[in-house]
Amino acid sequence: MGTQMPLFPEQASTAASKVDTLFLFLLALTGSVAIGVTVMIVFYTIRYRRRDDSLQPPRIMGSLRLESLWSAIPLVIFLGIFIWGAKLYYSMASAPENALEIYVVGKQWMWKIQHPEGQREINELHVPMGRPVKLTLTSEDVIHDFFVPAFRTKVDVLPGRYVHTWFQATQPGEYHLFCAQYCGTNHAGMIGKIVVQTPSDYQAWLNSHAEGSLALQGRKLFLKFQCVTCHSADSQARAPVLGKLYGRQVHLQDGSSVVADDQYIRESILKPEARIVAGWQPIMPTFQGQVTEEDILQLLAFIKALEPGQTPERTEEATAPTKNSLTP
Amino acid sequence: MTTLTTPYRPQAKVTETTAENYLNVAYGVKSWLLTTDHKRIGLLYLMSVTVMFFVGGVAATLIRLNLLTPHGQLVTADTYNKLFSAHGIVMVFFFLVPVVPTVLGNFMLPLMIGARDLAFPRLNLASWYIYLVGAFLMLLVLFSGGVDTGWTFYTPFSSKASHTNVLPAVTAIVIAGFSSIFTGLNFVVTVHRLRAPGLTWFRLPLFVWSLYSTSIIMLLATPVLAMLFVLLAIERLWGVGIFDPALDGDPLLFQHLFWFYSHPAVYIMILPGMGIVSEILPCFSRKNIFGYQFIAFSSISIAVIGFLVWGHHMFVAGESVYAALVFSLLSYLVAVPSAIKVFNWTATLYKGSVSFQTPMLFALGFIGLFTIGGLTGLMLAALGLNIHVHDTYFIVAHFHFIMVGGMVMGYMAGLHYWWPKMTGKMYSEWWARLSALIIFVGFILTFMPQFILGYLGMPRRYHVYPAEFQVLNVLSTAGASILGVGYLLPFAYLIASLFGRTRSGPNPWAATGLEWQTPSPPPPQNFLVTPHVTCGPYEYALSSEGDHASS
Ligand SMILES: [Cu+2]
Ligand SMILES: [Cu+2]
Numbered sequence: 101m102g103t104q105m106p107l108f109p110e111q112a113s114t115a116a117s118k119v120d121t122l123f124l125f126l127l128a129l130t131g132s133v134a135i136g137v138t139v140m141i142v143f144y145t146i147r148y149r150r151r152d153d154s155l156q157p158p159r160i161m162g163s164l165r166l167e168s169l170w171s172a173i174p175l176v177i178f179l180g181i182f183i184w185g186a187k188l189y190y191s192m193a194s195a196p197e198n199a200l201e202i203y204v205v206g207k208q209w210m211w212k213i214q215h216p217e218g219q220r221e222i223n224e225l226h227v228p229m230g231r232p233v234k235l236t237l238t239s240e241d242v243i244h245d246f247f248v249p250a251f252r253t254k255v256d257v258l259p260g261r262y263v264h265t266w267f268q269a270t271q272p273g274e275y276h277l278f279c280a281q282y283c284g285t286n287h288a289g290m291i292g293k294i295v296v297q298t299p300s301d302y303q304a305w306l307n308s309h310a311e312g313s314l315a316l317q318g319r320k321l322f323l324k325f326q327c328v329t330c331h332s333a334d335s336q337a338r339a340p341v342l343g344k345l346y347g348r349q350v351h352l353q354d355g356s357s358v359v360a361d362d363q364y365i366r367e368s369i370l371k372p373e374a375r376i377v378a379g380w381q382p383i384m385p386t387f388q389g390q391v392t393e394e395d396i397l398q399l400l401a402f403i404k405a406l407e408p409g410q411t412p413e414r415t416e417e418a419t420a421p422t423k424n425s426l427t428p
Numbered sequence: 429m430t431t432l433t434t435p436y437r438p439q440a441k442v443t444e445t446t447a448e449n450y451l452n453v454a455y456g457v458k459s460w461l462l463t464t465d466h467k468r469i470g471l472l473y474l475m476s477v478t479v480m481f482f483v484g485g486v487a488a489t490l491i492r493l494n495l496l497t498p499h500g501q502l503v504t505a506d507t508y509n510k511l512f513s514a515h516g517i518v519m520v521f522f523f524l525v526p527v528v529p530t531v532l533g534n535f536m537l538p539l540m541i542g543a544r545d546l547a548f549p550r551l552n553l554a555s556w557y558i559y560l561v562g563a564f565l566m567l568l569v570l571f572s573g574g575v576d577t578g579w580t581f582y583t584p585f586s587s588k589a590s591h592t593n594v595l596p597a598v599t600a601i602v603i604a605g606f607s608s609i610f611t612g613l614n615f616v617v618t619v620h621r622l623r624a625p626g627l628t629w630f631r632l633p634l635f636v637w638s639l640y641s642t643s644i645i646m647l648l649a650t651p652v653l654a655m656l657f658v659l660l661a662i663e664r665l666w667g668v669g670i671f672d673p674a675l676d677g678d679p680l681l682f683q684h685l686f687w688f689y690s691h692p693a694v695y696i697m698i699l700p701g702m703g704i705v706s707e708i709l710p711c712f713s714r715k716n717i718f719g720y721q722f723i724a725f726s727s728i729s730i731a732v733i734g735f736l737v738w739g740h741h742m743f744v745a746g747e748s749v750y751a752a753l754v755f756s757l758l759s760y761l762v763a764v765p766s767a768i769k770v771f772n773w774t775a776t777l778y779k780g781s782v783s784f785q786t787p788m789l790f791a792l793g794f795i796g797l798f799t800i801g802g803l804t805g806l807m808l809a810a811l812g813l814n815i816h817v818h819d820t821y822f823i824v825a826h827f828h829f830i831m832v833g834g835m836v837m838g839y840m841a842g843l844h845y846w847w848p849k850m851t852g853k854m855y856s857e858w859w860a861r862l863s864a865l866i867i868f869v870g871f872i873l874t875f876m877p878q879f880i881l882g883y884l885g886m887p888r889r890y891h892v893y894p895a896e897f898q899v900l901n902v903l904s905t906a907g908a909s910i911l912g913v914g915y916l917l918p919f920a921y922l923i924a925s926l927f928g929r930t931r932s933g934p935n936p937w938a939a940t941g942l943e944w945q946t947p948s949p950p951p952p953q954n955f956l957v958t959p960h961v962t963c964g965p966y967e968y969a970l971s972s973e974g975d976h977a978s979s
Contacts (some may be wrong), residue, residue, distance in 0.1 A: 105899045109884050122813050123883070130803035137774060137799050141792060144777035145784070146711070159969030162719035162772070170771040171722075171764060178760035181810055186753055188812025193749050207587040242585040243679060245744070245819060249885025252816040256745045258680070259584060260673025263746055276894065280819040280887040282578050284589055285505050360840050408784070 112271040112296060113251035115192055119250075122184055129177070192253070195234035195266035202227070203241060203314070203397040204237040206244035206257045209286035211277065218311040223292030225277065227269055228302035234266040236362065238391050246280035248294055256281050262362045269296040318402025321395055323412060325387065333411040339384060340377050343408035351378040365403060366396055449852070449949040464549035465952060470535030471850070472556050477531060478919075480522040483570070487515035489912060491903055492874075492905040500892040505624040507575040508891040510592070516579030518570075521601045522563050524831055524904030525693060528700035529611055529646075530559070532842045533639045535850055537615060539943035539950060540633050542624025542959040547617040555610040555627045569593045570599060578889060580690075583671035583682040595664060598657040605650045608696075612646030615639055624942065626961035629702055630724070632943055633965040634717065635842075637724040638703025641731040645692045645699075649735070653689035656682065680746055687738035695734045697831055698798070701838025702769055705791045708845055709773055710966040711939045712788035713780030717966050719772040726765030733762040743814045752811055766802050769796060785937070786860035790841030793868045797833025801826060804879070822882025825875045833871055840867070840918065847922065848932030852949040855925035859917060867914035873907025940967055 111117050148157075202225070205212045213221045227233045237246055239259040246265065247254040255265040279290035297305060313316075322328060330339035350364070351357045353376040358364055367374055369391065372384035391399070450467045461466060492512050494502040503511065534552065545648050548553050548675050569575055573598040575585040584736055619640045623632070632640075660682070661672050669675025671682040710717045717723065739747055739755030747755075781786075804826045808814055817823065848854050877900040886897050893901070935944040946955050963970070 106884060106896060106913045107880060119813055119816050122810060123807065123816075126807045126810065126813070130806060131444055134803055137770060138796060140774050141777065141795065144774070144780070145782045145792070148777060148782050150714075150781045150783045152781075155781050157714045157969055158779055159716055159967075160779065161716050162722065162775075166771075166775065167719050167722050167768070172767055174767045175764050176808070178763060181806060182757055182760045185810030185812045185814070186756060188750065188810075189743075189752065189756075189815070192812060192815065242589050243582060243745075244500070245885060245887075247819070247885070249816070254744050254815050254818060257675070258681075258746055261746070276885060278885065278887045282509075282580075282582070282585070282889045284576070284585060285509065288500075288505065288887075288892045314663065404435075 108252045110271070110273075110275065112204055112269055112273065113248075113253070114268045114270060116250065116252045116270075118188055118191075122188060125184075126181065129181075130209055134351075138200055188199055190192070190233055192266075195264065196232045199232035199234035201234045201236060201400075203394075204235050204246060204257070205240060205393045205397070206237065206246070206290075207240040208242065208284055209279070211290070211292050212248070212277075212313055212394060215306065215313050216393060216401065217306055218313045218317055219306060220311065223277070225292070226295045226297060226302060226305050228299045229269050229296050230273055230299065232266055232268045234264060236262050236264055236397070238262050238393050238397075242283050243281050244279045244283050244290065247278045247280035248280070249324060250275035262366070269294075269355040272296050272298055272301075313403040314401035315328070316400050316402075318398035318400070319412065321391070321399055323392065327399075328412050330384070331411070332413075333409065339380060341408075341411055342403050343406050343411055345406070346404045349359040352376060353378050353380075362400055365400055369396055369399065434770045446891060447947060448951055449947065450952045451558075451949050453952045461554075464545070464553050466538050466549065466552055467850070467950065467954075468553050469556055470531055470588070473526070473530040473534060473559070474559060474573045476556070476563060477523055477527045480518055481527075481915075483567065484515050484518035484523055485912070485915065487511045487518065488908070491515060492908040494891070495893070495901045496905050498893050498895045498898050498901075503891075505891045506576060509578075509889070510570075510574035511887055513575050513578050517597065518566065518599065519773075519831075520579050520693070520697075521604055522559075522566060524607060524697040526559060526604070526611070528704070528835070528839050528842065529615065529642055530555070530607075531697075532839070532846060533615065533642075533700065533702070534611075536846060536943055537618060537636060537639055538622070539849075539946070539954055539979045540636055540941055541619065541622060541627055542942045542955060542961065543618065543622035544953050544955070546614045547621055547974050548614050548929060551610050552614055555607045555614070558610070559604055559607035562602075562607065565596060565603065566600035569596045570852050579656075580686060581682075582679075582686075583660065583663070583679045584673070587660055588674075589681075595661055596920050598660060599724070602654045602657050605654050608646045609650050612650070614641035615643040616647065619643075623794055624959050624961055625786075627942075628961075630721065631961055631964050632724075633703075633896065634706035634720070634723055634727075635700075638699045638706070638727050642729040645696050645731050645734065649689045649692040649696075653693075653790055654686060656685040656689070659685075662887060680742070680941035683742055684738065687741045688735075691738040691741065692731075692734045693697050694827075694830065695730055697835050698838075699730065701794060701798075701835040701842075702727070704838045704842035704845070705773060705794050706769075707939075707941065708787045708791040708841055709776045710968060711845075711937050712785060713777050713782045714968040715776050715778075715780040715966070715971060716964070717772070718775035718778070719768075720964065720966070722768055723772050726768045729765045730762060733758065733765075737762055740809055740814075743811060744818050745754050756809055756811050760806070763802065763806060763809070770802070771800055785860075786857060787841050787845035787862055787937075788856075789861060789864040790837050790844060790867075792979055793836040793864065794841060797829055797837060797868075797871065801829030804829065816885075817882055819888055820882035821878040821886050821888055824888050825878035825882060828875050828878075833875070837867070837871075843922075845937070846943070847925070848936045849943055849950070851926060852932055852947075853925045853928060854930040854932040854936060855928075856921050859921040863914050863917035863921070866917065869910070870907050870910030874904050874911050877903040877907070877909070878900070941965060949979050 104231055201216055203214045211223050213225050237257045239257045244257040246257055251267040251303050253265050253267050255263050275294045277292040277294050331342050333341050345360050348360050350360050370388045373382050376382050450465055494500050494508055560950040573593055575592045577590050662668050663670045669677040671679050706717055706723055737755055737759045739751055740759045743752050881897055882901045886893055932948050936945050942959055
């Protein structure tokens with residue numbers, strides 16, 4: 101982030117050079133077309149400038165051959181560019197399996213970040229070099245956009261749903277993080293930095309900021325909100341047990357089924373009646389307004405990590421949350 | 429017709445000095461405010477859109493001045509946000525969309541097809557009043573606190589977070605939209621019903637083809653924008669969940685509907701400019717246009733395919749990979765007809781007899797800048813690359829090349845081409861050429877640095893920015909001040925021409941179009957004798973007079 105004037109952005113991710121290759125190719129291609137057209141126009145206008153008012157230009161109406169030529173050739177070139185761009189987009193769309201998953205919540209006007217081991221940051225994101233990092237992002241209010249020019253990644257961060265992006269950093273250093281979707285007064289101030297560290301530096305940073313893993317914090321919330329009174333592993337359970345739920349097919353009351361992913365679990369917390377699991381009563385209250393987006397991400401981390409038999413014990417003195425006790 | 433000219437020689441002698449024309453037929457405010465003459469209505473529009481252009485221009489000036497320093501010292505963040513919103517809203521909805529159809533189209537369309545007026549003259553006047561109400565309301569909004577949503581009004585920011593005049597602003601846009609719908613309707617019916625005898629579809633001037641395509645888009649797309657803003661109002665007023673996810677709405681629905689109008693609107697804003705260029709090139713190179721039917725059909729196919737590419741504004745907004753693929757592919761298809769036009773324009777110059785009067789300079793500028801705008805569009809449609817440049821200054825530069833480098837250049841070309849027809853007076857050629865040059869240079873200097881800024885990663889709509897972007901921003905502001913001078917000049921010399929003595933005569937460019945076969949300014953009924961058309965619109969190569977039209 102020097103203060104001298106750069107003309108080309110830094111390349112700090114595996115995607116950056118691929119995007120730049122496509123860009124430079126297109127720059128060369130479109131540049132030569134632009135220069136070609138300009139040269140033709142300048143040449144024609146000078147070569148055929150009016151010298152003699154009485155000169156009668158020929159009556160040329162057009163040429164089917166030329167028309168087909170300059171329709172077909174651009175079309176073929178365009179299709180080529182389309183395929184190249186689409187392949188690149190596709191390769192940037194889904195993160196590799198082994199990616200480190202980090203959660204991001206945007207709000208007017210800051211970025212709140214949670215690492216899987218519980219570390220939190222605001223407007224700063226520490227990531228290790230050389231390892232794919234998958235971001236799961238959501239917004240608390242309006243639409244924002246998580247844009248890291250040095251990585252050539254950008255994704256709109258929407259309220260009410262999760263979006264994903266991923267990158268693999270290649271160069272240690274500090275890089276701009278910009279909000280690229282206009283979000284109100286301080287949109288231009290919704291910026292931060294990405295700190296790329298070597299794996300050992302990153303580990304040292306993690307250790308110095310340890311707070312207990314995200315799943316552990318989610319477990320605390322699971323107990324705090326009394327989820328366990330119904331979602332218990334014993335015979336009196338009034339709701340499905342959540343061990344090994346994540347990523348499984350769930351059969352619903354209306355006969356359909358759904359994969360229990362981030363989006364579904366989030367919806368089940370905020371709008372439990374929306375999709376009821378087959379065989380259970382719609383008794384769960386909504387937790388809308390009770391939990392923050394960050395809380396939900398912690399609960400998600402807990403549910404993801406939950407193995408069968410690890411559901412916390414139910415404590416008898418606790419009363420189950422009911423629709424009346426929780427609905428605001 | 430009675431007044432055909434010798435090709436190549438601007439007429440000095442005029443015959444109609446004492447004759448009745450649309451300007452001297454009646455005097456007084458009432459004769460203007462209650463007129464149903466399309467020519468007078470065209471001038472009313474000219475004055476109103478010019479006012480709006482200067483309002484939008486003032487906002488642009490303040491934006492560029494604020495960006496001279498990285499810390500945004502001129503205005504506060506909120507003011508800045510209101511300025512770029514005002515600039516976008518005014519320029520798009522109150523200048524670029526209406527300008528060519530309502531000023532030049534209104535004035536020229538009946539003349540170019542040999543009609544006495546548009547099909548519905550009173551509806552035409554009503555359109556102007558509706559536009560005026562919309563524009564007036566918009567100015568009221570701007571001067572009573574403004575609006576800070578950007579011209580895109582994305583939800584849920586506009587529906588719940590913004591505390592500015594969102595509803596009055598969208599109301600103003602909806603009102604102005606109805607003016608567009610009526611104009612489009614009027615033009616479509618006029619082209620179908622009021623063509624002069626012998627004026628078949630393939631003898632229509634290409635400007636008429638482009639107005640026709642534009643009108644179809646106006647008719648079909650504008651109602652969607654109106655519906656969208658009604659839905660936005662319902663959510664904002666009564667909290668009905670349509671776009672806000674907290675109310676079970678879907679913010680992407682807003683974007684889909686918005687771009688379903690606003691992408692075709694891009695073609696509302698460029699097709700008429702393409703039509704103007706297609707008139708001017710043949711005239712100033714004394715040639716038939718190359719590939720008439722291909723240019724005509726490319727306008728139609730742009731209008732049709734243009735309805736199917738809106739999702740290319742949403743590649744990073746959360747649409748599915750599958751949708752992104754389809755919209756990217758369709759965007760490449762819609763680029764083909766534009767490419768066809770550029771090649772045909774270039775080929776028209778071949779073996780011509782090219783002269784460089786002001787309209788031609790603007791038209792050549794249009795081709796150059798539009799080509800750059802179109803080619804950078806190819807980059808934007810490439811999915812993997814779009815991710816990086818989306819919502820940065822790269823986009824800002826791209827659409828200004830199309831909208832300003834293209835459409836405003838095209839409008840200036842048309843205004844200078846038809847000014848003598850509209851007023852009967854000729855402006856100072858020297859000053860006009862100078863302004864064409866200044867606008868071209870100023871434009872390049874303003875927007876070229878923005879491509880670099882965008883690729884470096886500077887997001888749009890930023891009130892402050894990191895210091896390393898300053899040099900390019902200063903360059904851009906310097907260019908904008910040159911551009912500003914370029915736009916003020918025509919204002920001065922065009923008005924001066926009205927008081928000057930240089931009469932243009934009926935056909936100063938020795939052009940073949942029907943509009944030139946009647947006195948300047950035209951008589952109230954347009955033609956003294958109904959023209960009969962016997963050949964295509966650009967028969968500059970047929971030497972003898974009267975080949976084009978006869979009475
Ligand atoms: Cu923002
Ligand atoms: Cu578009």
